[in-house]
Amino acid sequence: MESLSNRSKKLEKKEMTWAEKAYLPAIAQGLGITLKHFFRKKATIQYPEQTRERSSVWRGLHVLKRDENGAERCTACGLCAVACPAEAITMTAGERVKGEEHLYREEKYAVTYEVNMLRCIFCGLCEEACPKAAIFLQDDKLAPARYERDEFIYGKDRLVEPLKTTETK
Amino acid sequence: MESVELIYKAVYILVIFGITLLIATYSTYAERKVAAFIQDRVGPNRAGPFGLMQPLADAGKMFFKEEFIPAKSNRMLFIIGPGIAMIVACMSSAVIPFGDMLIIGGREIYLQAIEVNIGMLYIFGVVSLGVYGLMIGGWASNNKFSLLGAIRAASQNISYELAMGMSIIAILMMTGSLSLREIAEQQAGFNWNIWYQPLGFIIFLTCSFAETNRTPFDLPECETELIGGYHTEYSSMKLGLYLFAEYINIFVASAVMATLYFGAYNFPFMENLREAFSDPVVGNNVVTLIGVAVMFAKIFFFIFFFMWVRWTLPRFRYDQLMKLGWQILIPLAILNILLTGGGILLFD
Numbered sequence: 001m002e003s004l005s006n007r008s009k010k011l012e013k014k015e016m017t018w019a020e021k022a023y024l025p026a027i028a029q030g031l032g033i034t035l036k037h038f039f040r041k042k043a044t045i046q047y048p049e050q051t052r053e054r055s056s057v058w059r060g061l062h063v064l065k066r067d068e069n070g071a072e073r074c075t076a077c078g079l080c081a082v083a084c085p086a087e088a089i090t091m092t093a094g095e096r097v098k099g100e101e102h103l104y105r106e107e108k109y110a111v112t113y114e115v116n117m118l119r120c121i122f123c124g125l126c127e128e129a130c131p132k133a134a135i136f137l138q139d140d141k142l143a144p145a146r147y148e149r150d151e152f153i154y155g156k157d158r159l160v161e162p163l164k165t166t167e168t169k
Numbered sequence: 170m171e172s173v174e175l176i177y178k179a180v181y182i183l184v185i186f187g188i189t190l191l192i193a194t195y196s197t198y199a200e201r202k203v204a205a206f207i208q209d210r211v212g213p214n215r216a217g218p219f220g221l222m223q224p225l226a227d228a229g230k231m232f233f234k235e236e237f238i239p240a241k242s243n244r245m246l247f248i249i250g251p252g253i254a255m256i257v258a259c260m261s262s263a264v265i266p267f268g269d270m271l272i273i274g275g276r277e278i279y280l281q282a283i284e285v286n287i288g289m290l291y292i293f294g295v296v297s298l299g300v301y302g303l304m305i306g307g308w309a310s311n312n313k314f315s316l317l318g319a320i321r322a323a324s325q326n327i328s329y330e331l332a333m334g335m336s337i338i339a340i341l342m343m344t345g346s347l348s349l350r351e352i353a354e355q356q357a358g359f360n361w362n363i364w365y366q367p368l369g370f371i372i373f374l375t376c377s378f379a380e381t382n383r384t385p386f387d388l389p390e391c392e393t394e395l396i397g398g399y400h401t402e403y404s405s406m407k408l409g410l411y412l413f414a415e416y417i418n419i420f421v422a423s424a425v426m427a428t429l430y431f432g433a434y435n436f437p438f439m440e441n442l443r444e445a446f447s448d449p450v451v452g453n454n455v456v457t458l459i460g461v462a463v464m465f466a467k468i469f470f471f472i473f474f475f476m477w478v479r480w481t482l483p484r485f486r487y488d489q490l491m492k493l494g495w496q497i498l499i500p501l502a503i504l505n506i507l508l509t510g511g512g513i514l515l516f517d
Contacts, residue, residue, distance in 0.1 A: 024371070027482065034207045034477060034481045035477070037208070038203070041209075043210070044211045046211070046214075
C-alpha cells in the first residue's frame with residue numbers, strides 16, 4: 001500500500017552480525033548506560049522538606065479573604081455554590097447584628113461555609129464567580145491527605161484567612 | 170592442635186561469620202540504593218543517616234510478621250528448607266583466604282578459617298548443596314508456583330554447574346592446585362589469573378549469576394511468571410532467610426571470583442612495599458593488612474557488579490537460559506580448556 005505521508009521508515013530485518021550475536025558488547029553498552037544514570041542528578045523531590053516549585057496561577061487550597069479592616073468579605077450570596085461544577089460548596093447565610101460590623105463587611109454573611117475537598121476539582125470557577133472578591137484559590141497551599149473522610153470538609157475555621165495580628169507598622 | 174591455635178581459629182571463624190552476615194545485611198541496603206541510583210532515584214534515606222538503619226528496620230519487620238505455614242504443606246520440610254539454604258550459604262566462606270599471613274609474636278597466622286587442599290572442590294560441593302534448600306522449600310510448600318520455581322532452580326543449577334566446573338578446570342591446569350590459598354599465592358603482585366583466563370572468567374561470571382539465582386537468570390523466583398517462585402508460600406523470617414541466603418551466596422561468589430581470577434589479596438607493587446620496611450615482620454603485616462582491604466574492595470566491586478547487572482539486563486526466557494548453558498557455555502568452556510592446554514604446551 002502506498003503510504004500517505006511518505007514519512008514512514010522502511011524497516012528490514014537484517015541478519016545479526018557476529019558482534020551482535022555474541023551479546024557481550026551489547027551488555028557492556030547497557031552497563032555503560034546504567035552507570036551513566038548512576039551518577040546522574042536524581043529526579044526525586046524530598047517531599048516534606050522540599051516541594052516542587054509551583055506556577056503563580058496554581059490553584060490550590062481555598063481561602064476566604066478579609067477586607068482591609070479585617071472583616072469577612074463573603075456575603076453568602078451563593079454564586080460560588082452555583083458556579084461550582086462539582087457541587088462542593090455549601091453555606092448558610094445569616095444576618096449581621098449590631099456590634100458585628102468589625103467582623104462582617106456587609107449585613108448578610110456566611111454563618112457556615114463548607115468546601116468538600118474530596119468533591120472539589122480545583123477549577124477556580126468559584127473564584128471567578130465571586131462578586132465580592134472573597135474566595136480565592138491559593139498558589140502555595142494544598143489540601144493535604146487525611147485519614148478520615150469528614151476531615152476533608154473544610155469549614156470556616158480552616159478557610160477564613162487568619163486575622164492579621166495587630167499591625168506592627 | 171594447640172589451644173592457642175584453636176582459640177584463634179574459633180575467634181577468626183566468628184569474625185568471618187559476623188562479617189558475612191553484616192555484608193549480607195547491608196547488601197539488601199546496597200541493592201536498594203544501587204537500584205535507586207540507576208533509576209535516577211534516591212533510595213531509602215529516612216531510617217538513620219543516609220537510611221543506614223534500613224536493613225535493621227527490615228529485619229525487625231521480618232521477625233514481627235505473621236508466620237504462616239500452609240495447611241497441606243509438609244511441615245517439617247517446610248521449616249527445614251530455609252534453614253538448609255542459610256546454613257549452606259554460611260558454610261562456604263570457610264575456605265576463602267581473606268588475607269595472607271600475619272606474624273604476631275613470632276607466630277604465623279593465616280587469615281583463612283580452614284586450609285584444605287581441595288578448597289575449590291569444597292566450595293563447589295557446598296554451593297551445589299544450596300539448591301536443596303530451594304528444592305525442599307519449593308516442594309514442601311505444596312504449591313504449583315513453588316514447585317515450578319524449585320524445579321527451575323534445580324535444572325538451572327545443574328546445567329550451569331557443568332560449565333562452571335569446566336571453567337575452573339582451566340584454572341586448575343594453570344595452577345596445579347585446588348587449594349585456594351595456593352591459587353591466591355601464585356597470583357602475587359599483578360600476576361592475576363584474569364590475564365591468562367579472560368574467557369574462563371566470563372564463563373565463570375555468567376555461571377555464578379545463574380548459581381546465585383540473580384538477574385538475568387533469576388527464573389526460580391521470577392515474579393512475573395511464578396509470583397515468588399520457590400518462596401511463594403514463605404512469610405516472616407523464613408522468607409528472610411531465603412533472601413539472606415541469596416545475598417550470602419553473592420558475597421561468596423564474589424569472594425571466589427576475586428580469589429580465582431583477580432588475585433585475591435594481591436595487589437601491584439606489594440613486594441616493593443614489603444621491602445620498603447626495614448623490619449620484615451612489620452613489612453609483612455602491613456602488606457597483609459592492605460591485602461585484606463584490597464580483597465574486600467574486590468569483593469565489594471563484584472557485589473556491586475551483581476547489582477549493576479541486575480538493573481541493566483532483562484530476565485532470560487527459560488529456553489534461552491538452557492540454550493545458553495548447554496549449547497554455548499559448555500562448548501566455550503571445553504574450548505577454553507583446549508586453549509589453556511595448548512598454551513601450557515607452548516610456553517612452559
